[in-house]
Amino acid sequence: MVSAKRIFSDFKVFSRGYLRNKFGLFFGLIFPVILILIFGAIFSGGTSGKINVYAQDQDVGPFLSPQMDVASSFLTSLNNSGTIKVITVDTSKNFSQYLADHSSSDGIIIPSSFSANYLAGRQVNVIVYGNPTSSSSGIVSGTVNGIANYFNLNYFRGRYNDTTPAIIGIKSATVNTQQTKYIDFLIPGLIGFSILTSPMFSLVNISSEYKKTKLFKQLSLTPLTKMEWLTSKMMWYVVLTIAGFLLMVGVGIFAFNAHVALTIWLIPFLVLGPMLFAALGMLVGTVTKNPETAGVIGNIVTFPMMFLSGTFFPISSMPAYLQNFAHVLPLFYIIEGLNNVMVYSNLSGALIDIAVVAIITAVFFTLAVKLFKWRED
Amino acid sequence: MLTIEVTSLKKNYGNLKAVNDISFTVNKGEVFGLLGPNGAGKTTTIEIMEGLRERDGGDVKVLGLDPWKNGYELHKKIGVIPQEFTFFEKTTPREAIIYYADLFNIKVNPDEILREVLLEDSGKRNFDNLSGGQKQKTGLALSLVNSPELLFLDEPTTGLDPNARRAIWEVIRGLKAKGKTIILTTHYLDEAQQLSDKVAIMDHGKIVAMGTSEEIIQQHGSGERLEIHGSEKLADYIKVNTELQVNYDKAKEEIIIPLTKKIDALAALAAAEQSGMDWGQIQTLQDSLDDVFVKLVSEPMSEEEAIIEGKTKKKESR
Numbered sequence: 001m002v003s004a005k006r007i008f009s010d011f012k013v014f015s016r017g018y019l020r021n022k023f024g025l026f027f028g029l030i031f032p033v034i035l036i037l038i039f040g041a042i043f044s045g046g047t048s049g050k051i052n053v054y055a056q057d058q059d060v061g062p063f064l065s066p067q068m069d070v071a072s073s074f075l076t077s078l079n080n081s082g083t084i085k086v087i088t089v090d091t092s093k094n095f096s097q098y099l100a101d102h103s104s105s106d107g108i109i110i111p112s113s114f115s116a117n118y119l120a121g122r123q124v125n126v127i128v129y130g131n132p133t134s135s136s137s138g139i140v141s142g143t144v145n146g147i148a149n150y151f152n153l154n155y156f157r158g159r160y161n162d163t164t165p166a167i168i169g170i171k172s173a174t175v176n177t178q179q180t181k182y183i184d185f186l187i188p189g190l191i192g193f194s195i196l197t198s199p200m201f202s203l204v205n206i207s208s209e210y211k212k213t214k215l216f217k218q219l220s221l222t223p224l225t226k227m228e229w230l231t232s233k234m235m236w237y238v239v240l241t242i243a244g245f246l247l248m249v250g251v252g253i254f255a256f257n258a259h260v261a262l263t264i265w266l267i268p269f270l271v272l273g274p275m276l277f278a279a280l281g282m283l284v285g286t287v288t289k290n291p292e293t294a295g296v297i298g299n300i301v302t303f304p305m306m307f308l309s310g311t312f313f314p315i316s317s318m319p320a321y322l323q324n325f326a327h328v329l330p331l332f333y334i335i336e337g338l339n340n341v342m343v344y345s346n347l348s349g350a351l352i353d354i355a356v357v358a359i360i361t362a363v364f365f366t367l368a369v370k371l372f373k374w375r376e377d
Numbered sequence: 378m379l380t381i382e383v384t385s386l387k388k389n390y391g392n393l394k395a396v397n398d399i400s401f402t403v404n405k406g407e408v409f410g411l412l413g414p415n416g417a418g419k420t421t422t423i424e425i426m427e428g429l430r431e432r433d434g435g436d437v438k439v440l441g442l443d444p445w446k447n448g449y450e451l452h453k454k455i456g457v458i459p460q461e462f463t464f465f466e467k468t469t470p471r472e473a474i475i476y477y478a479d480l481f482n483i484k485v486n487p488d489e490i491l492r493e494v495l496l497e498d499s500g501k502r503n504f505d506n507l508s509g510g511q512k513q514k515t516g517l518a519l520s521l522v523n524s525p526e527l528l529f530l531d532e533p534t535t536g537l538d539p540n541a542r543r544a545i546w547e548v549i550r551g552l553k554a555k556g557k558t559i560i561l562t563t564h565y566l567d568e569a570q571q572l573s574d575k576v577a578i579m580d581h582g583k584i585v586a587m588g589t590s591e592e593i594i595q596q597h598g599s600g601e602r603l604e605i606h607g608s609e610k611l612a613d614y615i616k617v618n619t620e621l622q623v624n625y626d627k628a629k630e631e632i633i634i635p636l637t638k639k640i641d642a643l644a645a646l647a648a649a650e651q652s653g654m655d656w657g658q659i660q661t662l663q664d665s666l667d668d669v670f671v672k673l674v675s676e677p678m679s680e681e682e683a684i685i686e687g688k689t690k691k692k693e694s695r
Binding site for chain 1: 427428429430448449452453455457459460461462463464465466467468472473475476477479480481482503
């Protein structure tokens with residue numbers, strides 16, 4: 001019954017038409033790459049990872065020897081912490097006014113006689129300016145706290161200007177042997193994004209348009225069956241997804257030095273994913289009356305998935321009820337699976353995701369073919 | 378041999394009787410014109426014959442097959458241009474022909490088909506860049522790919538300029554000369570008259586007249602009449618002095634005398650001469666298919682209006 005020749009000739013006509021339409025090509029291939037470039041540039045921007053902090057050192061001495069200037073070595077230690085970058089402010093300036101003028105809420109004041117008090121064992125406070133709503137302020141006060149503790153400890157050990165490491169140190173690391181960067185999480189998310197958007201929007205659009213312009217009726221007058229028609233669309237979006245995948249991974253690796261594992265276990269996601277959303281798009285176009293309604297319903301189905309499935313940020317950063325909601329979104333399992341394969345190398349987790357995606361795809365495909373009518377009664 | 382046999386066909390959309398008990402037959406090699414205003418039920422009828430719509434009642438046999446039940450089989454043997462034919466935007470007519478040939482699993486020479494529908498020049502332009510006429514010709518070309526013996530053309534020239542219409546007529550005449558059976562719907566009378574062997578006029582889901590255009594004119598036309606340009610006084614004079622039936626069209630200042638015998642014209646003219654009054658141009662006229670159509674078909678109604686009317690009736694009855 002099903003003819004490979006008919007599927008292939010329909011595939012040929014559709015893919016050629018797609019490639020001739022510059023908008024579709026842009027949206028399907030170039031757009032995800034642009035997203036990678038933009039997000040990659042925003043979050044992987046080299047030294048800009050440090051937070052700028054203004055500091056005013058009011059402890060101007062006099063010091064008997066440079067070693068007695070504890071205030072300066074305190075600021076140097078802060079600067080070497082790796083998380084903040086100290087920008088010194090002249091003592092002649094009004095500090096809080098200076099912060100406001102530079103649109104900054106993070107600042108440190110070392111009071112006068114800081115060094116003398118420290119050396120004499122008298123309590124002295126470092127003033128930390130911050131904005132409680134900003135995450136950078138937490139990092140600044142944490143860092144200052146850490147350095148202050150270190151200096152307190154050294155005082156009791158009687159070593160003021162000590163560079164020997166503390167007994168308990170911290171080495172930063174992430175899961176996996178390689179250091180994982182934001183771009184490594186971003187690539188699976190954006191692959192998921194393009195797996196969702198291209199087939200979904202396209203199939204919602206053509207299935208409702210073809211119904212309106214009676215192109216389906218026309219095709220029903222040929223031996224092409226609706227299952228063959230849908231199959232050829234799915235094939236095209238698998239091809240497009242794989243092309244987009246190679247482009248995105250290529251850009252990620254060459255432009256941002258991303259570390260992602262490329263194994264054959266990616267293939268089930270790159271094949272089933274576009275099939276799933278092509279079938280879902282078809283379903284939306286089929287059950288709605290006209291292209292306008294189809295577009296609205298299509299957006300209602302697509303947009304929550306686009307943002308809540310771990311595309312741009314991990315779902316663990318969302319409140320619990322949204323995380324629960326994410327678990328009913330098909331895209332969640334694709335992105336989770338891609339992360340399991342590409343970032344965590346967690347194969348058993350990926351296999352569960354593959355099984356879930358395969359079942360959802362089978363259900364949507366069957367429903368789409370069943371409900372979709374070539375002709376009217 | 379009968380190619381199409383339609384008996385007591387019925388189709389309703391809600392309360393609207395779109396096709397209301399119609400019967401007709403089409404012989405092999407005939408061009409059958411379904412004529413009627415918008416919303417008369419032409420497209421519904423043709424789509425039922427093509428197997429695109431299910432009928433509510435009656436019997437339909439096309440090439441010996443039930444179009445709804447045996448649609449898949451039937452579609453291999455017929456060619457169809459639906460109303461307002463459209464195709465994939467970024468596909469050329471030539472590629473479209475090859476695509477259809479692949480689907481039907483047959484070998485064709487695309488250039489030959491393009492030539493047949495007078496589209497050789499535009500075979501390599503994308504569909505969305507074609508003119509209305511060229512698009513329709515693409516539809517014609519596709520309907521010919523599977524060398525069908527029976528063609529359905531649903532308003533193939535609607536919305537086209539006169540030259541494009543004539544070009545399509547040329548193609549249809551060529552197909553007719555090849556012995557194809559053609560079902561044609563149109564709301565252009567000249568088109569039906571020019572192309573069809575047999576015409577059925579539909580109105581409100583019913584066939585109100587059927588036959589060759591001459592037969593329809595004879596059956597439903599008013600026959601020959603004499604028209605004299607002159608005053609109402611002259612009309613009265615002729616009425617009094619002859620035994621003829623005399624009508625007067627005040628707006629046109631035209632005296633109209635239906636002629637049962639040709640010799641009646643002489644009596645009328647003799648009376649006019651006798652009156653001593655002035656009179657202008659004289660002519661004898663016969664009803665055209667146009668006149669008959671206007672007489673038979675009530676106020677034209679657009680398809681949307683028909684549907685809206687059907688719906689409001691539904692609401693009122695609740």
